[in-house]
Amino acid sequence: MIQNFYPFFVLHTNQSTYAFRVMESGHLEHLYYGRRITVTEARDAEILTEKHVFAPSNTNVYDENYTSFSLEDVCLEMSSYGRGDIREPLVEVVHGDGSSTSDFRFEDAAVTQGKAEFKTLPGSYDETNQVQHLTVALKDRHYGLLLELHYYVYEDCDVITRSARLVNESGETVQLHRLLSAQLDFDTPEYVFTTFHGAWAREMKRTDVRMSAGRHVSASYTGTSSNRANPFVMLSKETTSEDFGDCYGCNLIYSGNHYEAVEVSGYGKTRFVTGVNPQSFCYLLAPGEDFEAPEAVMAYSHEGFNGMSQCMHHFVREHIVRGEWKRKARPVLLNSWEAAYFDIDEDKLLNLARAGKEAGIELFVMDDGWFGNRVDDTQSLGDWQVDTRKLPHGVEGLSRKIKEMGLDFGIWVEPEMVNVKSNLYEKHPEWVLQIPGKPHSEGRTQRILDLTRQDVQDYIITEMSRVFSCGEISYVKWDMNRTFTDYYSSGLKPDRQGEVAHRYVLGLYRCMKVLSERFPKILFEGCCAGGNRFDLGILCYFPQIWASDDTDALCRAEIQTGYSYGYPLSVVGAHVSACPNHQTRRMTPLKTRFHVACFGVCGYECNFCDMTEEELDEVKGQIAFYKEWRKLLQTGDFYRGRTFTGQTADGSCLMLSRGNVTEWTCVSRDRSCAVGLLLQKLVAPNTQYEYYRARGLAPERKYCFTYGYQPANEDGKAAECLAYGDALMYGGVKLKQAFSEGGRHGDMRIVGDFVSEIYLMVSE
Ligand code: GLA
Numbered sequence: 208m209i210q211n212f213y214p215f216f217v218l219h220t221n222q223s224t225y226a227f228r229v230m231e232s233g234h235l236e237h238l239y240y241g242r243r244i245t246v247t248e249a250r251d252a253e254i255l256t257e258k259h260v261f262a263p264s265n266t267n268v269y270d271e272n273y274t275s276f277s278l279e280d281v282c283l284e285m286s287s288y289g290r291g292d293i294r295e296p297l298v299e300v301v302h303g304d305g306s307s308t309s310d311f312r313f314e315d316a317a318v319t320q321g322k323a324e325f326k327t328l329p330g331s332y333d334e335t336n337q338v339q340h341l342t343v344a345l346k347d348r349h350y351g352l353l354l355e356l357h358y359y360v361y362e363d364c365d366v367i368t369r370s371a372r373l374v375n376e377s378g379e380t381v382q383l384h385r386l387l388s389a390q391l392d393f394d395t396p397e398y399v400f401t402t403f404h405g406a407w408a409r410e411m412k413r414t415d416v417r418m419s420a421g422r423h424v425s426a427s428y429t430g431t432s433s434n435r436a437n438p439f440v441m442l443s444k445e446t447t448s449e450d451f452g453d454c455y456g457c458n459l460i461y462s463g464n465h466y467e468a469v470e471v472s473g474y475g476k477t478r479f480v481t482g483v484n485p486q487s488f489c490y491l492l493a494p495g496e497d498f499e500a501p502e503a504v505m506a507y508s509h510e511g512f513n514g515m516s517q518c519m520h521h522f523v524r525e526h527i528v529r530g531e532w533k534r535k536a537r538p539v540l541l542n543s544w545e546a547a548y549f550d551i552d553e554d555k556l557l558n559l560a561r562a563g564k565e566a567g568i569e570l571f572v573m574d575d576g577w578f579g580n581r582v583d584d585t586q587s588l589g590d591w592q593v594d595t596r597k598l599p600h601g602v603e604g605l606s607r608k609i610k611e612m613g614l615d616f617g618i619w620v621e622p623e624m625v626n627v628k629s630n631l632y633e634k635h636p637e638w639v640l641q642i643p644g645k646p647h648s649e650g651r652t653q654r655i656l657d658l659t660r661q662d663v664q665d666y667i668i669t670e671m672s673r674v675f676s677c678g679e680i681s682y683v684k685w686d687m688n689r690t691f692t693d694y695y696s697s698g699l700k701p702d703r704q705g706e707v708a709h710r711y712v713l714g715l716y717r718c719m720k721v722l723s724e725r726f727p728k729i730l731f732e733g734c735c736a737g738g739n740r741f742d743l744g745i746l747c748y749f750p751q752i753w754a755s756d757d758t759d760a761l762c763r764a765e766i767q768t769g770y771s772y773g774y775p776l777s778v779v780g781a782h783v784s785a786c787p788n789h790q791t792r793r794m795t796p797l798k799t800r801f802h803v804a805c806f807g808v809c810g811y812e813c814n815f816c817d818m819t820e821e822e823l824d825e826v827k828g829q830i831a832f833y834k835e836w837r838k839l840l841q842t843g844d845f846y847r848g849r850t851f852t853g854q855t856a857d858g859s860c861l862m863l864s865r866g867n868v869t870e871w872t873c874v875s876r877d878r879s880c881a882v883g884l885l886l887q888k889l890v891a892p893n894t895q896y897e898y899y900r901a902r903g904l905a906p907e908r909k910y911c912f913t914y915g916y917q918p919a920n921e922d923g924k925a926a927e928c929l930a931y932g933d934a935l936m937y938g939g940v941k942l943k944q945a946f947s948e949g950g951r952h953g954d955m956r957i958v959g960d961f962v963s964e965i966y967l968m969v970s971e
Contacts, residue, residue: 208339208360208362209318209339209341209358209360210246211316211318211341212246212248212249212252213229213249213316214228214229214230214249215227215228215238215246215249215252216228216316216341216343217246217252218341218358218360218367219243219360219362220243220360220361220362220363220364220365220366220367220507221243221362221363221365222242222243222365222507222508222509223240223241223242223243223365223367223507223508224239224240224241224242224243224244224246225239225240225358225367226238226239226240226246226252226255227284228252228256229313230281231273232269232272232273232312233312233313233345234269234278234281234283234312234313235283235284235285235313235343235345235356236256236257236281236282236283236284237282237283237284237391237392238252238255238256238282239255240391240393240455240505240507241453241507241509242453242507242509257281257282257394259275259276259281260275261274261275262274262275262276262277262280263277263280263474266279266280266291267279267290267291268291269290269291270290277291278290278291278292279291279292279293279294279472279473279474280472280474280476282392282393282394282476283390283392284343284356284390284392285297285298285311285345285354285356285371285390286298286390287299287300287308287309287310287311288307288308288309289306289307289308289309289310290308290310294470294472294478295390295422295468295470295478295480296385296387297371297385297386297387297389297390297480297482298311298354298371298373298383298385298386298387299383299384299385299386299485300350300352300373300381300382300383300384301381301382301384302350302377302379302381303377303379303380303381307384309347309350309352310347310348310349311345311346311347311352311354312345312346312347312348313343313344313345314344314345314346314353315343315344316341316342316343316344317341317342318339318340318341319339319340319342320336320338320339320340321333321336321338321340322336322338322340322359323340323357325370325499325501325502326499327499327713327716328460328461328499328501328502328713328716328744329460329716329720329744329747329748330368330370330460330501330502330747331359331361331368331460331502331504331522331526331527332526332529333361333526337362337363338359338360338361339359339360340357340358340359340360341357341358341359341360342355342356342357342358343355343356343358350377350381351375351376351377351378352373352374352375352376352377352381353373353374353376354371354372354373354374355371355372355373355374356369356370356371357369357370357371357372359502361522361526363521364506364518364521364522364525364526365506365507365508365518366504366505366506366518366519366522366526367505368502368503368504368505369388369389369502369503369505370388370389370499370500370501370502370503371386371387371388371389371482371499371500372497372498372499372500373386373492373497373498373500374495374496374497375492375493375494375495375496375497376494376495377494378494379494380491380492380493380494381491381492382489382490382491382492383488383489383490383491383492383498384485384488384489385482385483385485385488386482386483386490386498386500387466387480387481387482387483387485387500388459388461388481388482388483388500388501388502388503389457389479389480389481389482389503389505390478390479390480391442391455391457391478391479391480391505392476392477392478392479393476393477393478393479394475394476395475395476395477396418396419396420396471396475396476396477397417397418397419397444397445398417398418398442398443398444398469398477399415399416399417399418399441399442399443399444399445399447400415400416400417400418400423400425400440400441400442400469400479401413401414401415401416401440401441401442401443401772402414402416402425402436402437402440402467403436403437403439403440403769403772403773404425404435404436405434405435405738405769406434406435407434407736407737407739407756408737408755408756408757408762408790409434409755409757409762409766410434410437410737410738410739410741410754410755410757410766410769410770411434411437411738411741411765411766411768411769411770412765412769413768413769413772417445418469418471418477419471420471421470421471422468422469422470422471423468423469423470424466424467424468425440425467425468426464426465426466426467426468426484426486427463427464427465427484428464428484428486428487428691429464429690429691429739430463430464430655430690430691430694430708430711431462431463431464431687431690431691431735431739431740432459432461432462432463432465432739432740432741432742432744432745433690433739433740434735434736434737434738434739434741434755436465436467437738437741437742437773438458438459438461438465438467438481438742438743439456439457439458439519439742439772439773439774440456440457440458440467440481441454441455441456441457441512441515441772442454442455442457442469442477442479443455443511443512447511447512448511448512449511449512449513449846449847449848450510450511450513450514450902451509451510451511452509452510452511453507453508453509454507454508454509454510454511454512454514454515455479455505455506455507455515456505456506456507456515456516456518456519456772456773457479457481457503457504457505457506458503458504458519458742458743458773459481459482459501459502459503459504459742459743459744460501460502460503460504460527460742460743460744460747461483461501461712461742461743461744462712462715462716462740462742462744462745463483463484463708463709463711463712464483464484464486464488464708464709465481465482465483465484466480466481466482466483466484466485466486467479467480467481468480481503482500482501482503483500483501483709484708487694487705487708488705488706488708488709489705489706490705490706490709491702491703491706501744504519504522504743506518506519506522512772512847513846513847513902515772516771516772516773516845516846516847517844517846519772519773519774519775520774520775520776520844520845521775523743523746523774523775523778524775524777524842527743527746527747528746528747528750528777528778529747529750530723530727530750531727531728532730532750532751533750534842536837536838536841537730537750537751537777537808537837537841538569538570538615538682538730539567539568539569539570539809539810539811539830539833539834539837540568540569540570540571540572540617540682540810540811541559541560541563541568541570541571541572541810541811541812541815542572542574542684542782542810542811542812543556543559543571543572543573543574544574544575544619544812545758545784545785545789545812545813545814546559546785546812546813546814546815546816547559547576547814548575548576549575549576549581549582549583549584550576551573551574551576551577551597552596552597552598553597553598553599553600553604553605553608556571556573556605556609557605557608557609558816559571559814559815559816560609560612560614561612562815562816562818562823563614563811563815564612564613564614565815565823565827566811566815566823566826566827566830567826567827567830567831567834568614568811568830569614569615570614570615570616570617570681570682570810571609571614571615571616571617572616572617572618572619572682572684572810573602573605573616573617573618573619574619574684575619575621575686576597577593577594577597577598577602577618577619578590578591578592578593578594579591579592579594579629579630580594581594584651584652584653585626585628585652586626586628586629586652587626587628587629588621588624588625588626588629588631588653589624589625589626589629589630589631589632589656590629590630590631591620591670591671591673591674593677601677601678602618602674602677602678602680603677603678603679604678605678606678606679606680607678607679609679610679615681615682616678616679616680616681616682617680617681617682617683617684617730618674618675618678618680618682618683618684619683619684619686620671620674620683620684620685620686621685621686621687621688622656622667622670622671622685622718623655623656623658623667623687623715624653624654624655624656624687624688624689625638625639625653625654625656626652626653626654627652627653627654628652632654637657637697638656638657638660638662638663638666639654639655639656639657640654640655640656640657640691640693640694640695640696640707640711641654641693641695642693642695643695643697645693647692647693648692648693650688650689650690650692651688651689653688653689654689655689655691655711657696657697657698657711658710658711658714658715658718659696659698659699659706659707659710659711659713659714660696660698660714661714663714664714664717664718667718668718668721668722671718671722672722672725672726675722675726675729680729681728681729681730682729682730682731682732683726683729683730683731683732684732684734684753685719685731685732685733685734685749686734686735686736687734687735687736687739687740688735688736689736690739691708691711694707694708695707696710712744716744716748719731719745719748719749720748723748723749730750730751731748731749731750731751732749732751732752732753732780733745733746733749733751733752733753734752734753734780736756737753737754737755737756737757738752738753738754738755738766738770740752741754741770741774746778750777750778751777751778751779751780751808752778752779752780753780754766754767754770754779754780754781754807756790757790757791758782758783758784758788758789758790758800758812759788759790759791759793759795760788760795760799760800760802760803760804760886760961760963761791761793761795761886761888761961762790762791763781763803763804764803764851764869764886765850765851765869767779767781767803767806767807768847768850768851768869768871771845771847771871775845776806776807776808776840776841776843776845776873777808777841777842778808779807779808780807780808780810781803781804781805781806781807781808781809781810782804782809782810782811782812783797783800783801783804783809783810783811783812783813783826783829784800784811784812784813785813785814785817786800793961795961796959796961796962796963797822797825797826798825798962798963799886799961799962799963801826801829801833802884802886802963802964802965803884803886803963805829805832805833805836805837805840805882805965806840806845806871806873806884807840808841809833809837809840811826836882836967838875839873839874839875839880839881839882840873840882842875842876843873843874843875843876843881843882844873844874844875844876844903845871845872845873846871846872846873846874846902846903847870847871847902848870848871848872848899848900848902849868849869849870850866850869850870851866851867851868851869851888866888867887867888867889867891868885868886868887868888868897869884869885869886869888870883870884870885870886870899870900871883871884872884872901872902872903874901874902874903874904878903878904878905878908878932878970879908879969879970880910880967880968880969880970881901881903881904881910881967881968882965882966882967882968883899883901883965883966883967883968884963884964884965884966885897885899885942885963885964885966886961886962886963887958887960887961887962887963888960888961889960889961890958890959890960892947892948893947893948894945894947895944895945895947896941896942896944896945897942897945897956898939898940898941898942899939899940899942899964899966900935900936900937900938900939900940901932901935901936901939901940901966901968902936903936904932904933904935904936904968905932905970906931906932906933906936907931907932907933908931908932908970908971909929909930909931909932909970909971910929910930910931910932910935910968910969910970910971911927911928911929911967911968911969911970911971912927912928912929912930912935912940912966912967912968913925913926913927913966913967913968913969914926914927914942914964914966915964915965915966928940929971932970935968940966942956943955943956944956945957945958946958
């Protein structure tokens with residue numbers, strides 16, 4: 208609900224309230240964002256305004272008419288440089304006269320119903336047209352610029368989205384150096400800024416920084432949203448835990464260079480900003496032109512990190528992911544990559560698919576290596592013609608045979624790239640991002656096609672349309688395997704090179720939009736050397752993303768825990784792979800590899816033809832279990848308990864096992880059933896007692912709790928007990944005493960390094 212009690216604007220979701228007002232000077236003072244409060248008339252909001260009487264010494268007043276404050280010490284909805292505020296601005300423009308002072312003040316506001324679409328970018332959507340939209344127009348009257356701030360209120364998800372649009376209404380071209388999407392000011396310091404950092408194969412490592420003073424930035428300059436720093440971040444208090452306390456989550460619907468910063472001012476006020484990374488960004492806006500900043504998604508919960516994650520998960524499932532696959536069960540797939548790498552041929556693939564079919568697989572995916580002369584990663588990207596030495600009957604023949612087996616067929620492509628060793632590069636060297644006549648940096652011996660150019664976008668759309676129609680293709684893995692260097696497009700004038708990074712993303716979105724609409728039945732999975740472009744922009748077109756090239760169960764548990772703060776299980780691709788693991792050489796039990804992968808869109812990525820009968824039987828059982836429970840695992844509500852990396856939820860864990868356990872629960876939306884996981888890192892000797900605590904159950908309902916889904920008892924039935932939801936959540940299930948040197952009894956828990964167990968809860 209949006210209340211317009213001019214000069215106050217109050218936005219309510221079910222559990223949160225967001226408020227600001229127009230100051231007498233025309234600036235927007237941010238008043239409140241947090242737990243829902245009641246406002247029935249303008250007077251109710253008065254207490255939220257800061258009582259300014261004078262500007263602090265050594266600060267500057269806005270002008271001689273307004274001497275009671277300095278913009279440096281006011282919580283603002285948006286800010287710019289030049290009239291007193293020296294903190295991170297939302298907008299930075301260099302005008303025709305060379306000045307970089309901007310002065311945006313309130314012009315008018317309007318509340319409308321429904322989600323408006325961007326002209327150039329993907330955004331959230333609302334099928335039910337329930338979402339309310341507040342547009343606030345601000346004007347820089349000295350320079351003739353219009354700035355629109357957009358707010359959308361998704362009440363049931365406790366999400367408010369924000370974006371901004373700048374229109375050049377002056378007679379001169381201006382240089383836009385930044386237009387961020389959202390700015391959030393708090394009147395106190397000491398917020399904890401949580402970011403998710405990493406690199407290839409170790410994405411989404413949670414990092415907490417307590418902000419007392421200065422500035423902390425989490426940003427990407429890889430050209431992608433990146434595995435170095437995901438655009439999803441959180442702000443919380445030191446006392447916030449998984450289940451209690453204030454938590455703000457923020458994500459950006461954008462797949463390129465992004466920027467999130469927290470700054471604490473000299474007056475102890477905290478500012479958070481998010482948007483397109485201003486580094487090397489310079490966009491020319493001619494008279495009449497406009498620029499859209501991507502949509503930022505903000506969620507607030509007073510129920511800790513889990514509470515905020517629930518809001519984000521719900522929002523992503525309902526208002527980001529779209530198309531035929533939005534609500535469809537995702538198939539269990541078998542991918543050829545770790546089974547055969549580039550060394551594929553029709554016989555090998557058919558044998559693998561046959562073994563997969565036998566085990567219960569539903570979709571067979573042919574990964575890299577099927578086109579051009581792709582015997583390794585040094586050549587052929589760009590030449591999307593089938594290698595008939597490997598596939599004598601083409602993709603068409605192979606896919607038909609796979610279909611005849613009763614499996615769906617999927618294919619791997621990397622459309623945005625070209626190897627120098629390729630026919631495409633020979634024909635069109637000008638189609639890559641590189642500085643003419645200058646040496647070029649290399650990554651995986653490939654270069655990035657210049658998607659700022661429409662002819663290159665058209666080529667990708669045509670080529671991929673051909674590939675996606677060259678057989679019975681039900682699934683596409685869209686990969687992108689390098690980061691940007693040498694940002695330069697030969698299609699743009701020198702003064703427009705600062706637009707390359709952003710224009711690339713817009714070009715990519717055009718390709719993804721056209722192709723996903725042209726092939727609505729295909730299930731697209733995004734991939735970028737694993738999770739180098741795991742973001743809400745991609746998810747607007749592709750309903751799932753390969754989360755990491757690291758398939759080691761232990762690493763994956765940490766990585767998937769990281770993603771779970773901002774993303775639901777239904778978008779996280781997770782595979783069971785062979786041991787020793789190809790990224791870490793670690794041996795982990797097959798059971799554990801599956802347990803971790805089933806908390807995601809589960810698939811397999813190993814050579815079924817090499818596996819023993821026992822292993823294949825185990826895999827069969829896993830797939831059967833996943834098919835039975837996947838609706839819950841793919842659409843249920845996911846909660847973190849104790850985790851390897853983060854702080855414990857209840858602070859009560861054993862001294863010896865601190866950070867040694869990952870505990871997850873996924874509950875069906877109607878709370879009637881749940882699946883839990885307990886995964887141990889390393890055995891510590893003589894630590895015999897362990898427990899599992901559920902989350903998210905209905906406290907008053909009675910559940911049948913099953914220890915593991917595979918029979919553990921002699922009578923062939925897994926052990927069970929009955930318990931109320933509250934006892935399972937607040938008390939927890941105490942597990943059997945574990946093996947210890949002194950005790951060798953039949954009825955005990957045998958533990959080892961990397962062991963895990965799954966628990967099932969079904970209400971009566
Ligand atoms: C990337 C992907 C892998 C695989 C290879 C193929 O690394 O993340 O899953 O598809 O490319 O070259």
